[in-house]
Amino acid sequence: MKTTKKLNKGKASLFTCLTPLIIKEFLKSGEYPMKKVKYGLSALGLAIGMAATGVSMSVSAAEPTLAEADYEKAKLQYFQRCAGCHGTLRKGATGKNLEPKNTMKKGQKRLEKIIALGTEGGMNNFDDLFTKKEIANMATFIQMEPPVPPEMSLEQMRSHTKEYVAPKDYPTKPMHGLNWKNFFVVIERDAGTAAIIDGDTKKVITHIDTGYAVHVIKGTEHHKLDHAKDVGRFWYTIGRDGKVNKIDLWQTPDKMLVAETKMAYDARDIAVSGDGKYVIAGGYWPAHFVIMDAVTLNPLKVVSTRGYNTKGEFINEARVAAIYTSPLTSSFIVAVKETGQMLQVDYTDLENLTITSIASSEFLHDGFFDPSGRYFQIAANASNQMVVVDTVERKLEAIIDVESLPHPGPGANWIDKKCGPVGGTTHLGMGLVSVWGNDPIGHPAQAWKLCYEVETDGAGAFIRTHETSQYVWADQLKHPEPEVQQSVQVFDKDTHEIVKTIRVTTEPGKAALHMEFNNDGSEVWVSVWNRKDAKNPTGEIVVYDAKTLKELYRIKGLTTPTGKFNVHNRMNHKT
Numbered sequence: 249m250k251t252t253k254k255l256n257k258g259k260a261s262l263f264t265c266l267t268p269l270i271i272k273e274f275l276k277s278g279e280y281p282m283k284k285v286k287y288g289l290s291a292l293g294l295a296i297g298m299a300a301t302g303v304s305m306s307v308s309a310a311e312p313t314l315a316e317a318d319y320e321k322a323k324l325q326y327f328q329r330c331a332g333c334h335g336t337l338r339k340g341a342t343g344k345n346l347e348p349k350n351t352m353k354k355g356q357k358r359l360e361k362i363i364a365l366g367t368e369g370g371m372n373n374f375d376d377l378f379t380k381k382e383i384a385n386m387a388t389f390i391q392m393e394p395p396v397p398p399e400m401s402l403e404q405m406r407s408h409t410k411e412y413v414a415p416k417d418y419p420t421k422p423m424h425g426l427n428w429k430n431f432f433v434v435i436e437r438d439a440g441t442a443a444i445i446d447g448d449t450k451k452v453i454t455h456i457d458t459g460y461a462v463h464v465i466k467g468t469e470h471h472k473l474d475h476a477k478d479v480g481r482f483w484y485t486i487g488r489d490g491k492v493n494k495i496d497l498w499q500t501p502d503k504m505l506v507a508e509t510k511m512a513y514d515a516r517d518i519a520v521s522g523d524g525k526y527v528i529a530g531g532y533w534p535a536h537f538v539i540m541d542a543v544t545l546n547p548l549k550v551v552s553t554r555g556y557n558t559k560g561e562f563i564n565e566a567r568v569a570a571i572y573t574s575p576l577t578s579s580f581i582v583a584v585k586e587t588g589q590m591l592q593v594d595y596t597d598l599e600n601l602t603i604t605s606i607a608s609s610e611f612l613h614d615g616f617f618d619p620s621g622r623y624f625q626i627a628a629n630a631s632n633q634m635v636v637v638d639t640v641e642r643k644l645e646a647i648i649d650v651e652s653l654p655h656p657g658p659g660a661n662w663i664d665k666k667c668g669p670v671g672g673t674t675h676l677g678m679g680l681v682s683v684w685g686n687d688p689i690g691h692p693a694q695a696w697k698l699c700y701e702v703e704t705d706g707a708g709a710f711i712r713t714h715e716t717s718q719y720v721w722a723d724q725l726k727h728p729e730p731e732v733q734q735s736v737q738v739f740d741k742d743t744h745e746i747v748k749t750i751r752v753t754t755e756p757g758k759a760a761l762h763m764e765f766n767n768d769g770s771e772v773w774v775s776v777w778n779r780k781d782a783k784n785p786t787g788e789i790v791v792y793d794a795k796t797l798k799e800l801y802r803i804k805g806l807t808t809p810t811g812k813f814n815v816h817n818r819m820n821h822k823t
Contacts, residue, residue: 312356312391322389325382327514329374332488336514336533337565338394341585341611342630342653342676343371346390359387366728373728376780397513399534400490405547408510413496413503415543422498426453429816430767431497433483434775434789435462438782439807442485442495444504447766447814450791450801454501459491459508463516465811468524469819472576472621476524480819482542486518486529494527494545497815509545511538517571517614519580521595528580528593530568537568537582539598549598557587558607570614574639575621575821581639583612583626590626590637590644604642608635616659616823618671618686625671625686627654634673634684636696646696648684652677657710657762658811659823660720662741667691667699674708674722681711681722681739702739702746706732710762714822716769717794719747723774725761733759736774738797748797752776752790760790767816770794775809782808 314322327336333343340346351359363383366373374383422428430447440460444453467483468476483495490512495504512531519528520542527545530537530553539549553566569585574592582591588610594602608628612635615626623645624637634654636645653676664670664683668691672683681702685694706727713720719738727733734753739746752760757780764773772794778787787809791801816822 312352312388314385314388314392318385319389321382322385323395325378325386326389329377330386331514332532335565335567335586336394336397338390339565339586341567342613346394348391348393351391356384356387356391359390360384363387397533400512400531402538402547402550405509405511405538405550408491408508409544409546410508411506411544412508413499413506418496418506419498423500424453424498428497429480429819431815432764432766432773432812433465433467433495433815434806434812435465435485435810436787436806437461437808437810439785440487441807442493443806443809444495444497444501445789445803445812447771450803452803452805454504456493456495456505458485458493458505459487459489461488462486462493463488464518465495465813466518466520467813467815467818468520469522469573469575469821471522471573474522474524474578476520476522479524480815482520482524484518484520484527484542486515488514488516490515490529490531492518492527492529492540492545494542507545509540509547511540511547511550512536516567516569519571519573521580522573522575522578526595526598528571528582528595530571530582532567533565535564535566535568537571537593539595549601551593551601551603553582553584553587553589553591555584555587555589557589557610563587569612570626572615572617572624574624575617577639579639581624581637583615585611585613588612588628590624590635592637592639592642606637606642606644608637608644609633609647614656616656616661616671617821619661619669619823620687621821623686623688625656625659627656627673629653629655629676634671634682636686645688648696648698650682650684650698651675651680651701653707654682655709658712658764660711660713661686661823662713662715662720664699665742667694670699672711672720674704674711676707676709676726679704679706679708679724679727681720700744702744704737704746705735705749712763712765712772713741714765714769714794714817717765717772718742719794719797721763721772721774723761723763725759725777730756730759736760736763750774750792750797757781758787762811764812764814765794765817765822766814771800773812775812777808777810779808 338346364375432445434443441455462485485493494507496506514532527540527542563586567585570583572581580593590606592604609631611630613627613629634648638645654673655676656673667685669687671686688695706724708723709725753776759777772792776788785805785807787806789803
């Protein structure tokens with residue numbers, strides 16, 4: 249196979265970097281100074297949390313200003329659309345630093361043009377999402393000092409804990425008579441719901457209220473050391489509003505939501521301990537992780553992630569990007585985005601947490617385990633690297649140089665004829681799949697080295713395969729052209745050649761993203777994301793035959809279906 253690299257096949261966008269609308273909450277606290285006019289309380293978003301503390305602004309005549317209403321709207325839109333990539337404090341991560349010292353140099357008109365049209369460096373256009381006035385106000389807003397959101401105490405978190413079904417009333421067996429191990433738990437992002445779909449019948453069983461923009465859903469999994477009861481039964485969501493939900497798949501559809509809490513104003517990932525006793529979630533803001541009782545969701549322990557990066561600089565906005573449970577140890581893996589630190593957190597003694605800090609690269613994003621469950625492979629996408637951590641030895645194993653902005657999403661492992669076991673990632677910055685060896689014991693010569701690369705038509709966010717499949721699937725969500733963005737590409741594990749480009753949808757304003765196999769690997773489910781009609785159930789999931797690659801079904805009545813997770817595959821670490 250000829251190894252080639254293709255630059256700028258598709259530019260990255262902010263589709264997957266959207267920062268949340270935060271649920272309505274008025275924090276009862278005093279005022280703190282900012283600049284010029286005292287602004288009132290905001291109704292939504294992380295802006296709520298800030299405005300609720302009594303945000304005020306005072307600006308000299310030479311500095312940019314906005315009317316109160318325009319400021320509040322721009323603040324809300326920034327946290328909805330921009331902060332995920334550029335940071336709450338605008339210090340940058342995947343996106344550029346947007347502090348006034350940098351933005352004021354560009355000037356109002358240049359900033360308006362960038363916001364409207366995007367850049368070749370990776371930012372998508374916003375002229376189809378914002379009006380001209382909103383673009384102008386956003387350009388002004390990012391030249392002003394960034395407002396600082398409030399913190400959140402353990403007491404505040406606990407005040408949000410709700411019990412909908414008492415644990416004593418949990419059923420002792422499934423109450424619906426369905427094959428729940430082949431259920432798909434589906435994120436309906438903009439609807440603030442999670443859909444439960446029967447993988448056998450393709451019927452939507454229920455839509456569960458979850459809060460805004462659930463980012464990840466994870467359940468209990470089989471563990472090599474610890475053992476949870478009823479593995480795969482309970483699933484936990486984390487939304488971009490910091491809300492956590494507990495779902496019981498044994499309940500009747502009307503009672504599947506059994507508990508909820510809130511652990512941050514903005515969050516991205518969650519995991520369940522191997523023994524099923526604890527749930528951990530990580531915050532974008534405040535910068536911390538929280539360990540909760542898995543039964544009640546009552547928050548038990550909060551730990552700040554603020555600290556020093558690999559260069560020795562103190563980072564206040566040290567966001568938790570990814571959290572996973574180590575399959576071979578009684579510990580969580582916590583990736584701190586801005587510091588480049590991988591934290592391995594032993595959960596056996598919550599009162600005296602043992603935390604091993606493993607320095608790697610910036611900015612850490614998302615990852616997956618190798619087939620053995622020993623090595624965690626995570627993208628440091630701003631460094632164009634894949635970082636590998638040995639969770640048994642609790643040390644940095646390797647750093648693999650790849651191309652622009654790696655993003656493995658749920659990740660993919662398979663067997664290559666030459667390199668043996670391998671892992672792969674898509675890239676947000678270009679149309680390319682990078683594949684590396686990940687078996688240091690059986691194939692040491694190929695371990696943690698690039699095996700080959702596959703060019704795709706456009707930059708993508710997700711890659712997926714199954715042990716029974718001959719193929720690897722990659723989406724192209726980040727490409728600006730509809731024809732490419734609406735297609736996924738499939739390549740052969742042996743030949744490394746693309747065997748088919750599948751146009752999943754041709755409807756304007758829709759995109760194809762995120763693949764998941766069913767329990768036996770015979771089907772591949774692909775989401776159709778209704779971007780421009782994001783408040784109505786016009787999205788769908790398209791089901792394909794995993795061998796023939798032919799379309800089988802379309803599951804309709806969904807709203808912005810994003811990640812979808814098959815219970816059997818996830819409880820058994822099928823990655």
